[in-house]
Amino acid sequence: MSERDNPGASGSQDPNKDDSRSSSKPIPTGPSYYANEPIQFRVRGSTITGASPPSFVTLDDIMKAAHGMQNMALAHEIAVDNDFKLEPFEPPDNSYQKLVKETMHRAYFDILREQLKADPPEYKQALVLLEDVKQGLFSILLPRHTRIREMIEEVLDTEFIKQQAENNSLDFHKYAAFVIDLMAKLAAPARDEMIQNITTLTDTVEVFRAILETLEVLKLDLANTLITMIRPHVQKESVHYEKMKFEEMLKVTEDGLQHTRAWLKRHIDRTGLTLPVTDPGIIRNVTAQTLAKAYLELLEWDEAHGYPESVTLDAPRFAELGTQVYRLICVAALMLVSPSCGDASAAAKHKLNLKEKIVIIIGDAATDTQLKLVLPSVAEEVILVTEQLLDSLGQDPLTADMKELIRTQIVSLRDPEHKVRQIVRQRVLEFLKMILVCAGGSRQIPVGLSALAPELTSISGTLLRYVMHNKAVFTSYYMDIVTEELSRS
Structure with missing residues (x-):
């Protein structure tokens, strides 16, 4: 979200009217647009929740994670996951929560419409509406927007609006124009069309309904922009904070590196080394090789082992990445045993088409048991796609024996020890x-x-990002463990 223009002061009220806003009467209240919908967002593109129900955070949670590291898990998530974003909180369809939300919003605008249609008009709900709009505008401001905040307070002055309502002189169009103009100046260019569409509405209630809905979108834009802005700071601070917390944990734990030590020792290769090793260069090289193999083990983790303490925060991430690697291996193996036809260009297009089909059929399969169930469907799809290619090339269709051979080859990939799967x-x-x-x-x-x-590029980039952050926090411990092992004769 960017402030592309400085909002002008043309919408501000005449200062000479300030003395008319001193009413101390209580402000009328009514259903609020936000009463049953807290300002919270669902984490998207993240593995922070694993297989658990969606996790929700507030904008305040994000800022606290950036300043002071009160929430280490959230700060860590922002630091290591470039895809960490927030999306609107939407209750599931047919849920009680969604029913309540829809009912409250419908009642909110029905009351507003009925009151405005009354003769004379009643403005009790209108005052609540304008206060909600005011708070919505505040929610899309950055701390530096002090002058804009003052201008909003000036134009949407609650007491003055109340006096206008009492005098039956409340000008909704004037306030709507001010709000729309301000949103256009604060919003990112991608929201221009959305905001412009509001200006085409003529019904007062629908205009303000659109304004409130747009403010929710802009609030989300701001939250994701702030995440992008604070990520470099969080990455730096998160490393320092995690080191400090881990050191505190080690002081009160008998052996806080028990599983980490066993994890690394499984991958230390002493081949060609004359023990004990004291050369720092050799130790660094062995540590790098050891860590690379150890991190790859996390992608195919055997639950018989205790999970390394130093990677606990990232366990769901490595598990999810391991699932992606598993599917990639399966898809690649299926493509390798599938027939190829035509020249290089036709074969390349065929492979890409085949990949898309196989990926869809495999879906969420993450185990050999699940893979076994979908392999017959994959075989039939391979046969269909291959015959379509042969037909387009003017070649003879597959014979019954060839089809059966394709089925046999594909179904045989259910075996994890299959030679093609192992090679891939x-x-x-x-x-x-x-x-x-x-x-x-x-x-x-x-x-x-x-x-x-x-x-493969996406997986390797994500894996490297996780590993680099983990190494930034724990390399000194890893070096000590490898050094200790290599020092033994």
Whole structure:
């Protein structure tokens, strides 16, 4: 969200009228637009909740996470997840919560419409409406917008509006124009059309309904903009804060690195080393190789082991990433055993088309048991797509024997030890290991995986981001563990 223009003062009231706003009578009250809808947002694109119900945070939670690290989990989430965003809080369809929300909003505007149609008009709900609009405007301001805040207070002065209502001189169109103009100046260009559409409405109630709904959208834009702005600061502070908290935990725990030590020891390769090792350069290299293999183990974690204490905050992330790797391996293996036809160009297009179909059919499959259930459907889709390609190339259709061979080859991939699956798995993990050891850089996509380059690149980038943050916090502990192991003769 950006303040593209400085709102002019043309909407401000005449200062000479200030003395007419001194009424001390209580402000009329009525149903508020926000009464049953707290300002909260659902976390999107994040693994903070894992398989649990959606997690909700407020804008205040975000700011607290940025300043003082009161919520370490939320701060960590913002720091490591570039896709961390907020989306509007929407209760599930047919839920009691959604029914209440819709009922309250309908009643809110029905009361407003009835009161405005009365003769003479009644403005009790209108005053609540304008106060809600005022608070909505405040919610899309940054702390530096002090002058704009003062202008809103001046134009939407509650006592003065109340006096206008009592004198039957309340000008809704004037206030609507002020609010729309201010929203247009504060909103991002992407919201221009939404705001412009409000100006085409003629019904007063519908105008203010649209204003309140748009303010909710702008509030969300501000929250996500703030997350982007504070992420570099949070990343830096989160590392320091997590180090401090982990050190505090170690002081009150008998062995707070028990599982972390066992995790790393499984991956220390002593081949070719003369123990004990004291050379710092060798120790750093062994640590880098050890960590790369250890982090990859998290993608295929065996629950028989205790989860390393130093990666606990990221356990749901590595589990989700492991599921993505599993599906990528399965899709790649299925594509490799599927027939290829035509020249290089036709074959490439066929592979991409096939990939899209297979990804849809596999869906959320995350285990071999789930994969086994969908493989027959994958086989039929492969046959269908292949015959369509053959038809477009003017070639003979598949014979019954060829179709049966395709079915057999595809269904056989249910075995995790299948040679093709194992080859693909090895290539994927070697690629990811190289990314981790070299901390990124340009790497050639493994043979047979070119059609899945976007997915593999996305996974490797996400994995590297998680790993780099974790290493920034815990590398000193990792180095100590490896050094201790290599110091033993």
